[in-house]
Amino acid sequence: MTRFVLVLHVLAAIVAIGPVTVAASMFPTAVRRAASAPGEETLAGVRVLNRICRVYAQAGLAVPVFGFATAGLMHVLGSPWLIASILLTTVAALVLGLLVLPRQHSLLASLAEPEREPRLDRTATARLAMLTGVFNLLWATVTVLMIVRPGSTTGA
Numbered sequence: 616m617t618r619f620v621l622v623l624h625v626l627a628a629i630v631a632i633g634p635v636t637v638a639a640s641m642f643p644t645a646v647r648r649a650a651s652a653p654g655e656e657t658l659a660g661v662r663v664l665n666r667i668c669r670v671y672a673q674a675g676l677a678v679p680v681f682g683f684a685t686a687g688l689m690h691v692l693g694s695p696w697l698i699a700s701i702l703l704t705t706v707a708a709l710v711l712g713l714l715v716l717p718r719q720h721s722l723l724a725s726l727a728e729p730e731r732e733p734r735l736d737r738t739a740t741a742r743l744a745m746l747t748g749v750f751n752l753l754w755a756t757v758t759v760l761m762i763v764r765p766g767s768t769t770g771a
Contacts (some may be wrong), residue, residue, distance in 0.1 A: 617689060620684045631678060639715055639719075643740040649740045697760075703753050
């Protein structure tokens with residue numbers, strides 16, 4: 616049972632978090648491109664990236680659910696590496712939900728206003744790119760902790 620739940624945890628991480636990290640990383644550049652060359656095609660690309668981020672962020676909730684189930688079955692809930700991973704995952708979720716997605720929405724809304732020429736504050740996309748980088752770095756750190764597991768006796 617432990618292996619099955621672990622497989623679900625890893626698959627959820629790959630399938631849900633991977634697309635969010637890629638789409639969120641592409642978003643600021645796509646917004647800049649849409650602002651400099653307004654058109655329905657470039658705006659559609661930005662909308663798709665935002666939708667990927669929103670939908671897969673919700674699907675990403677399965678990652679900690681399966682993670683807690685796996686940790687419980689493995690009896691490692693009190694391990695420092697796991698506690699650190701839980702904290703970093705929480706911070707990553709907060710960065711995505713409270714900072715990245717709302718800024719994406721705001722930039723998308725400013726591009727989609729038909730009555731005015733799309734204007735873009737370059738610092739807004741730079742901040743979004745920085746926050747996305749923080750989100751990605753947090754997930755990379757969690758991934759390393761999941762693989763290395765300091766203090767583990769697995770030899771990894």
